[in-house]
Amino acid sequence: MSSVVYALEACAGSVRGIIMTPFLAVTDDRRSFAVQRYQRGPMSLMVILALLVVSWAALAQVPAPPPRVQAGQAAPDFTATYLTAADENGRRQKETTTLSDYKGQKNVVLAFFPAAFSPGCTREMAQYHQQQGQFNANNTVILGMSVDSIWANAAFREKLELDFPVLSDSSRMISQTYGVFDEEKGIARRTTFIIDSQGFVQKVFQAQEALDPSHALAVCSLMKEIK
DSSP: OOEEEEEEEEHHHHHHHHTGGGGSSHHHHHHHHHHHHHHOOOHEEEEHHHHHHHHHHHHHHHHOOSSOOTOOOOOOOOEEEEEOOOOSSSSSOEEEEEGGGTTOEEEEEEOOOOOOHHHHHHHHHHHHHHTTTHHHHHTTEEEEEEESSSHHHHHHHHHHHSSEEEETTTTTTHHHTOEEEEEETTEOOOEEEEETSSBEEEEEEEEEEEOOOHHHHHHHHHHHHHH
């Protein structure tokens, strides 16, 4: 029995060591409380779980690092693939989109999203679909992009009946170039780049929750007026 207790205490000690590092992100009062509990000796499983929840919640509120590409800079060129809608025989064609093809012709809304079919990404892309006519009226094309496979994005696009390409960055190279790839989670951070017809980034929006396309639309409308 003593060996079991010793093993449990050893595990608790390891967990205490793990959770103390995230607590650096918590407020001083909560961190002080945690340190006091840590110094009193063995903690119950419930206390350990409670501290873990508080620690993770604090870390989740830490804003994502800014993307590498910022407003005023030239948008890095790229070529990405997507699948067309299935024809009457169920066949799809692989197509490519190159950013520089729009230079001198169209503004581009490049919307990176974390994962196809997730609630936030579904809501965001659906809102782009609803407002696509207004983007078209402002000489703007919409390009969705994630690191999902070309087939996953094709199914996602078909489910939402999107009329704009949902590009696959399965190699992660485009997301890394723009500085929005989360190495730890293996996803592209939710980031939207508004790129003018000359290929320069005019605005960057970034958030953990679904972004409202109306903000991007406002920027595109302003660019049309200035032009």
